[in-house]
Amino acid sequence: MNAIVPALSILLAVLSTSLPLGLPADATFILPFLIVTMVFVWRALRAELPAYAAMLFGLLADVTTGGPLGYWGLMALLAASAGGLARPLALQRNVYTLWLAWLPCVASLATFGWLLASLYFFRWIDHWPFIIAASASFALCPALLYGLRKLRSLGKLSRRVPDYGAPA
Amino acid sequence: MRRVRNYFGRSRSPASRDRGQLFVFGLYFLCVVLLVLSRINHSVILEARDRLADLAAPFFSAASAPVSELRHGIGRARDYTAMFGELDRLKAENEGLKTWEWRAKQLERKVGQLQALLHVVESTGLNYVSGNVIADARGPFTRSVLINLGRDQGMRVGYAVLSGEGLAGRIVDAGGALSRVLLLNDLNSRIPVLVGPAGARALVSGDNSAELRLEFVADGASLYGGDEVYTSGSDGVLPRGLRVGIVTGGAGAFKVRPDVEFSSLDAVSVLFFDSPALVSVDPPRAISPKPLSAVPTALNTDAEDIAPVSTATVNTSSEAGSQQ
Numbered sequence: 004m005n006a007i008v009p010a011l012s013i014l015l016a017v018l019s020t021s022l023p024l025g026l027p028a029d030a031t032f033i034l035p036f037l038i039v040t041m042v043f044v045w046r047a048l049r050a051e052l053p054a055y056a057a058m059l060f061g062l063l064a065d066v067t068t069g070g071p072l073g074y075w076g077l078m079a080l081l082a083a084s085a086g087g088l089a090r091p092l093a094l095q096r097n098v099y100t101l102w103l104a105w106l107p108c109v110a111s112l113a114t115f116g117w118l119l120a121s122l123y124f125f126r127w128i129d130h131w132p133f134i135i136a137a138s139a140s141f142a143l144c145p146a147l148l149y150g151l152r153k154l155r156s157l158g159k160l161s162r163r164v165p166d167y168g169a170p171a
Numbered sequence: 172m173r174r175v176r177n178y179f180g181r182s183r184s185p186a187s188r189d190r191g192q193l194f195v196f197g198l199y200f201l202c203v204v205l206l207v208l209s210r211i212n213h214s215v216i217l218e219a220r221d222r223l224a225d226l227a228a229p230f231f232s233a234a235s236a237p238v239s240e241l242r243h244g245i246g247r248a249r250d251y252t253a254m255f256g257e258l259d260r261l262k263a264e265n266e267g268l269k270t271w272e273w274r275a276k277q278l279e280r281k282v283g284q285l286q287a288l289l290h291v292v293e294s295t296g297l298n299y300v301s302g303n304v305i306a307d308a309r310g311p312f313t314r315s316v317l318i319n320l321g322r323d324q325g326m327r328v329g330y331a332v333l334s335g336e337g338l339a340g341r342i343v344d345a346g347g348a349l350s351r352v353l354l355l356n357d358l359n360s361r362i363p364v365l366v367g368p369a370g371a372r373a374l375v376s377g378d379n380s381a382e383l384r385l386e387f388v389a390d391g392a393s394l395y396g397g398d399e400v401y402t403s404g405s406d407g408v409l410p411r412g413l414r415v416g417i418v419t420g421g422a423g424a425f426k427v428r429p430d431v432e433f434s435s436l437d438a439v440s441v442l443f444f445d446s447p448a449l450v451s452v453d454p455p456r457a458i459s460p461k462p463l464s465a466v467p468t469a470l471n472t473d474a475e476d477i478a479p480v481s482t483a484t485v486n487t488s489s490e491a492g493s494q495q
Contacts, residue, residue, distance in 0.1 A: 018230070018234065021227075021231055021235075021306040022235055022306065022307060023235050023238055023239060023242070023305070023307035024307060025242055025435055026434070027381075027434060028314070028356070028380055028381050028433075028434075031314075054198055055194075055198055058202065061202075062205070066223050066224070067227075067306070069313040070312045071209040072205045072206070072208070072209040072216055072219075072220070073204070073205030076201075076202045077199065080199055084195070119206075120312055123206065123312070124312065124358055126358075128312075128358075128379070129378065129379055129380060
C-alpha cells in the first residue's frame with residue numbers, strides 16, 4: 004500500500020499528459036512539471052517511491068508527451084533526489100517549509116531543463132513555457148502537499164520513524 | 172562496521188548505501204544515454220516508441236473520448252453564447268463568398284478553355300483517409316498529436332495531415348493502429364512554401380509558439396502582410412498547394428499565422444501522396460507485415476481489407492486538393 008498509492012497517483016498524472024486537453028502552447032510544460040512536483044512531494048513525504056520508479060514514470064512521460072526519451076526521466080530523477088534531501092523538512096508538521104524548499108528546487112530544475120532542451124535542439128528554446136510551468140508548479144505545490152498527505156494518511160501509510168538522513 | 176538506518180527504519184550498511192548511490196548514478200547515466208540515442212534518432216528508440224504507442228493506443232482512444240466530448244460541449248456552449256454575433260458575421264461573409272463563387276466559376280471556365288487549348292494532361296487526384304486525434308502529445312519539445320490511423324490503414328511517414336482549415340502537419344511515426352503527427356509549429360518542422368501571388372520561395376519552420384517562422388525568403392521577393400502561404404512541393408514529400416497560413420509581421424521579421432488552430436485539432440484527413448522522396452523518409456521496414464504500395468491497401472476496392480477504425484473514414488476523391 005505504501006508503494007502502490009504514490010505509484011498510482013503519479014501514473015495517473017503521467018497518463019493525463021497524453022489527453023487532448025487543448026492547452027495553449029505556453030502551458031504545455033505544466034502537466035509534466037506536476038509529475039516532477041509529485042515525485043518530489045512523495046519522496047519528501049517518505050513514501051516508498053524508489054529512484055528507479057521515479058525514472059520509469061519520467062520515461063513514460065517522455066513517451067506520452069513525445070519528447071526526447073530520457074528528458075523527463077532525468078528531471079524525475081533529479082526531483083527524486085531533491086525530495087530525498089528534503090525529507091528532514093517533511094518531519095516538521097509545517098507544510099510551508101517544504102513548500103519553500105521546493106522553490107529553489109523547481110527554479111533549478113526549470114533552468115536545467117531549459118538548458119538541456121536548448122542543448123538537445125542546438126538552439127535557444129523559448130523560456131516562457133518553463134517559467135510558466137515552474138510558477139504553476141510552485142503555486143500548486145501546497146495543494147499537492149495537502150492532497151498527497153491526506154492520501155497517504157487515508158491509506159494508513161504514515162510511518163512515524165526518526166530521520167536517519169537522506170537516503171542514497 | 173557501523174550500520175545506518177534508512178528512511179523506513181531498516182538497517183543499512185555503508186556498503187549497501189554506496190551501492191545505492193552507485194545505482195542512482197547509473198540511472199542518471201542511463202537517462203543521458205537515452206537522450207543521446209534519442210537525439211541521433213537511433214532505430215532502437217524509434218521502434219520502442221512505436222511499440223509503446225501501439226500498446227497504449229486502446230488507452231489513448233478510450234481516455235480521449237470523454238475529454239473530446241467535454242471540449243466539444245464547452246465549444247458548443249461558447250458558440251451558443253456568441254451565436255447572434257456569429258450569425259451577422261456569417262451573413263456578411265456569405266455575401267462576400269457569393270461574389271467569390273461567381274468569380275471562381277468564371278476562372279474555372281477560363282482555365283478549362285486554356286487547358287483544352289494546350290492539351291494539358293489532367294493531374295491524378297489525391298486519395299485521403301479521415302481519422303481523429305486521440306492523444307495530445309504536445310510536450311515541452313514537441314507539438315505533435317496521435318491519430319487513430321496507422322500502417323494498417325496505409326499510413327506512411329511523410330504523409331500530409333490536414334484539418335478543415337489547411338495543413339496541420341505530417342506523419343513522423345506510423346505504428347500499426349496509430350500515427351504521430353508532427354504539427355507545423357514543432358521545433359523540428361520545416362516546410363518549403365510559396366508566398367503570395369508571385370509565389371516567392373521560402374521555408375516555414377516551427378518554434379513551438381503559436382506562429383511559424385518564415386525563413387530563407389528568396390532574394391528580391393516582396394512580401395506583404397496577409398499574403399497567402401502554401402506548400403511548394405519542392406521537398407518531394409508534400410504535395411504542392413496545401414494552405415499553410417498567412418504572412419504577418421514586418422520586413423525582416425516575417426511570421427506566418429497558421430490557418431489551423433492546433434489547440435483544437437480534432438478530425439483530420441491524411442493525404443496519400445507517394446513520391447520517390449518518401450522512400451528516403453519512410454523506407455519499408457523489415458518488421459512490416461505488409462509491403463508498402465503506392466496505393467494503400469485500405470483504399471483497394473475490397474472492403475474487407477479495411478482495418479476497422481472506430482471513427483475513421485476512407486475517402487477517394489479526385490479533388491482532394493480542392494478542399495484546400
